[in-house]
Amino acid sequence: MKNHIEGAPSESNFKLKAESLNLRVEPGSNDVIVKNLYVSIDLYQLNRLKSYSSSQEAVSAAARITPGEAIDANGVAKVVVSANPEFKRDDLVVGLISWGEYELVKGGAMIRRLEPMGFPLSYHVGILVFVSGAYGHLVGQYAKLGGCYVVGSAGTNEKVAILKEKLGFDDAFNYKEETDLKATLKRYFPDGIDVYFDNVGGEMLEAAVANMNLFGRVAACGVISECADDSKRAVPNMIDIVYKRIKIQGFLSTDHFDLHQDFISMTCDALRAGKIQPLEDISNGVDSIPSAFTGFFRGDNIGKKFVRIAGE
Amino acid sequence: MKNHIEGAPSESNFKLKAESLNLRVEPGSNDVIVKNLYVSIDLYQLNRLKSYSSSQEAVSAAARITPGEAIDANGVAKVVVSANPEFKRDDLVVGLISWGEYELVKGGAMIRRLEPMGFPLSYHVGILVFVSGAYGHLVGQYAKLGGCYVVGSAGTNEKVAILKEKLGFDDAFNYKEETDLKATLKRYFPDGIDVYFDNVGGEMLEAAVANMNLFGRVAACGVISECADDSKRAVPNMIDIVYKRIKIQGFLSTDHFDLHQDFISMTCDALRAGKIQPLEDISNGVDSIPSAFTGFFRGDNIGKKFVRIAGE
Incomplete structure (x- = not known):
């Protein structure tokens, strides 16, 4: 450096x-x-x-x-x-x-x-390490394995196509083509969002909180939009957080080493069975x-x- | 109305x-x-x-x-x-x-x-009902009963004196006399904050997040500053939330009716013993x-x- x-x-x-x-x-x-x-x-x-x-x-x-x-x-x-x-x-x-x-x-x-x-x-x-914050494409695949309805967000149409066609997401959209992320998420989640895995922070976090269901959960893993630009800060609506009893939990993977062996064996099995790309x-x-x-x-x-x- | x-x-x-x-x-x-x-x-x-x-x-x-x-x-x-x-x-x-x-x-x-x-x-x-969000003076007293170091924030010097002298808080300050709440909380909590009971949102929430310890917890109960003025929104630092693994949990007291009887009997005992004012x-x-x-x-x-x- x-x-x-x-x-x-x-x-x-x-x-x-x-x-x-x-x-x-x-x-x-x-x-x-x-x-x-x-x-x-x-x-x-x-x-x-x-x-x-x-x-x-x-x-x-x-x-x-x-x-x-x-x-x-x-x-x-x-x-x-x-x-x-x-x-x-x-x-x-x-x-x-x-x-x-x-x-x-x-x-x-x-x-x-x-x-x-x-x-x-x-x-x-x-894929066999779980120490980073840039694994949205894997998180979505694990969520699919767990039976969730999964929508991904990416910054190019090529990536959107990969999420839907190669990785099996239920849906995906190009956030750069959207002008009102709250309305976008409302469109993709007409029944609301239960879990948001947050790698980006900023407006996407705000829009997710606005569209969350009661007792919704935010796994705060990374904040790429804020890391590179301090002016892009999330302003989640705290009134939503109280009334909808939303939980926002920051975490680092190192907090969960007790799950590491399970993670590795599950992931190796899923890779060998072709269930995760x-x-x-x-x-x-x-x-x-x-x-x-x-x-x-x-x-x-x-x-x-x-x-x-x-x-x- | x-x-x-x-x-x-x-x-x-x-x-x-x-x-x-x-x-x-x-x-x-x-x-x-x-x-x-x-x-x-x-x-x-x-x-x-x-x-x-x-x-x-x-x-x-x-x-x-x-x-x-x-x-x-x-x-x-x-x-x-x-x-x-x-x-x-x-x-x-x-x-x-x-x-x-x-x-x-x-x-x-x-x-x-x-x-x-x-x-x-x-x-x-x-005091014998637990359905509101304006009970900071009671929350602090319960925290004292539980052995915590407790600092309160209020908007007049008279209230500050009551918190310290009548209600037994370890310390208290008048937030209207402070210009930099992050520095204020740093002064009152040189070892950091483990739990923040949030009734106000806005800048106080931001300052609390900035001063929280690893695995700190925010009980998001009310947002009085945001209820009455939409422009006063909290912009908590999400990078802090991730790295310090902070949990922000919104709640309504109705989520916890299972604890209501314990709460009533504990509170009646504390009132009769003069341990809560x-x-x-x-x-x-x-x-x-x-x-x-x-x-x-x-x-x-x-x-x-x-x-x-x-x-x-």
Whole structure:
């Protein structure tokens, strides 16, 4: 990162540093050198790249990054050299790695060995991980598996078609073609909304609250519209919230690690049975990371965004 | 009610109708004629007096009132004539009565016999009822009984002194003397806020969310600032809500009737032991109702507002 980001990220916030690394591990250090294969592009990363006033301490949950530092991300890597008995050369690992080609993982911390289970490597930083806020296309598929009536919202007609035709949503609309989101949601949910999974905040949250049924629930997962533009803040009608007894619950997936094993086994079964379709958008090469990241906040990606840094 | 109310209520929205009533009950009708003694002035009544666009359907939970109709309210009354075997002359009753001196209660519906249990009659439309949103002074006392650190907010220094000196709050402040509510709450809650009982919405809700701890909870009970002025809407920071996993839960007391008996027995015990102080603000006479109601939305009342229509 070259400088802290204000508002939407631009490629000029980043600098690709080309240097010849001289990495070595000392015997007994438990350090590991890895070659990075895939990194995930995620919403929460932007919050780590902003500068914050002291009143915005919430985000300290995810460690902030200061200018000049390399940016880390969830990813898949391969062990090149290991001084750690838990890892050996050519092991695949998953965990917190950096936006870079090679790196030294101190003490082997924040990575664990990966068993691909017959799935593509990208699945292990995508559908089989539940740490991000950009998974609306998966949330809708899980809701369908659970018997819900599901309507998705996306920013291009191509994405809308994918939601309906490929992913089996009951319906979907292009929010950029709508002028009155409250009326839009009323049209798609004539009987009201019971559950809104919120990745965007802003006007969409307001419109969802306005169309919610009694005892409706909002799972507040991410706020992409507000992350990139502070002026786009949600003004939900609190009178609706009281009278309709609406619950808005913020959450991070890390609060629910007790459900992780169930999630993995359910998801693997659904993938193998073809009941869930992963939707992946993959850029190639470490130098594509800045455009992948900035494009993510413009909605350029179709599905979960990754950068494939290298092949195995 | 003379006309629908927009924004804050004014006395001109109401008309006192003086007429000689010719009330009679038919044998076998189950009707009851009552003399009204106390009526409660409550936040939710304003929502029933507004005109609503079709998109604001939430409020249908509480039946709306149309111009020309008498306004009903929780209150205490005394039976004058009864054709209902459940009630006899001079019985005290509690329930939904009207802003008026005498009335016919069709079929004896919406009232029940009242056993005063040694408490003043006003307690039975105030502290011993849990249907309103203007009980911050009681909520704080219950929280103290439960071992919480409690800070109250009020609109005059006199009220602030009562909260601290009479009601035992740990601290209190006059929000009208504060220019930056976020900084104010930071000062009163250096360790953050775990629970915010919200009766006001607007800026106070925003400031509370900004100062909440991880997994903080907002009980959304009423929105007095927004009821009387649509431009005063809360813009809580959704990024805070996600990262701090804040829960905002709207509720009406009617959702919790299963707890009503426990509430009554706990409250009676606390009252008899002097551990809870009711705070009552009583106007006299049916003609004082419009000023009592409009003053309530200006914060003129100190404690729970009633109108005493008549003595026993």
